[in-house]
Amino acid sequence: MASHPDKITEYFDSHAETYDEGGASVRWMGGEMLRVILRSHPIVSVHSMLDLAAGTGNATKVVEEFVRPRHITTVDGSQGMLDQLAEKYNHDPRISLVHRAVGAFVAESNKQHDLVVCVAGFPFMEDQLQVITDTGRLVKPGGPFVFTYDSHVYFHSEQAERTVSFPLGLAVYRQSPGEIDKAVQAGGLEVIENLQFIARDKQEGERDPPISGIVMAQKPKL
Numbered sequence: 592m593a594s595h596p597d598k599i600t601e602y603f604d605s606h607a608e609t610y611d612e613g614g615a616s617v618r619w620m621g622g623e624m625l626r627v628i629l630r631s632h633p634i635v636s637v638h639s640m641l642d643l644a645a646g647t648g649n650a651t652k653v654v655e656e657f658v659r660p661r662h663i664t665t666v667d668g669s670q671g672m673l674d675q676l677a678e679k680y681n682h683d684p685r686i687s688l689v690h691r692a693v694g695a696f697v698a699e700s701n702k703q704h705d706l707v708v709c710v711a712g713f714p715f716m717e718d719q720l721q722v723i724t725d726t727g728r729l730v731k732p733g734g735p736f737v738f739t740y741d742s743h744v745y746f747h748s749e750q751a752e753r754t755v756s757f758p759l760g761l762a763v764y765r766q767s768p769g770e771i772d773k774a775v776q777a778g779g780l781e782v783i784e785n786l787q788f789i790a791r792d793k794q795e796g797e798r799d800p801p802i803s804g805i806v807m808a809q810k811p812k813l
């Protein structure tokens with residue numbers, strides 16, 4: 592797990608059992624936005640799906656409201672989160688669990704998938720632009736890649752901090768929509784949508800609520 596920062600693993604391992612309950616206090620809109628984008632860009636059939644930074648499998652659950660993939664590969668650096676995922680899906684034989692850093696996985700894997708998703712994962716990766724570019728290789732021609740990111744573009748003219756600290760001193764890295772588009776295109780995909788949304792209510796001391804983005808990208812058909 593060399594390229595997966597230990598602090599992130601430690602944080603998610605120790606919060607794995609209560610992770611799904613935690614959403615109630617801070618309502619982050621990422622999962623809902625995934626639903627919104629899948630409604631406006633229907634995905635008809637998915638044989639094989641890849642869920643990066645899958646955690647407890649929430650993004651996969653949303654995808655399954657639309658399609659039923661035959662195989663789902665889930666990758667996460669936290670074994671605790673993957674254990675919760677396996678339990679939530681009753682050890683569904685369609686699901687493979689990969690305990691690995693996402694960056695290392697996308698750099699080394701050679702298997703292509705009909706659909707790739709990553710919800711609330713890239714902001715924890717300092718090298719996320721490279722990881723987004725590398726992920727392009729794992730998308731089948733014609734297939735979508737849907738992911739969220741944290742944006743550093745705020746409502747007011749000033750820009751938000753590029754790096755924010757999370758509990759336990761974890762860093763969360765924000766990007767601009769333009770940087771994200773470039774990273775997607777460098778991986779050989781087209782950006783179909785790059786929508787900004789209010790990520791959650793603002794908290795004490797914040798001037799504005801934070802903004803996240805959701806991207807629907809597609810690899811051109813052969």
Ligand SMILES: C[S@@+](CC[C@H](N)C(=O)[O-])C[C@H]1O[C@@H](n2cnc3c(N)ncnc32)[C@H](O)[C@@H]1O
Nearest residue numbers: 603644645646649667668669692693710711715
């Ligand atoms: C906020 S959770 C999101 C989980 C899930 N996608 C969801 O929407 O609920 C972030 C997940 O990303 C994983 N993660 C963060 N950075 C990672 C990295 N570099 N490699 C592998 N997993 C990572 C964490 O272990 C955690 O499970």
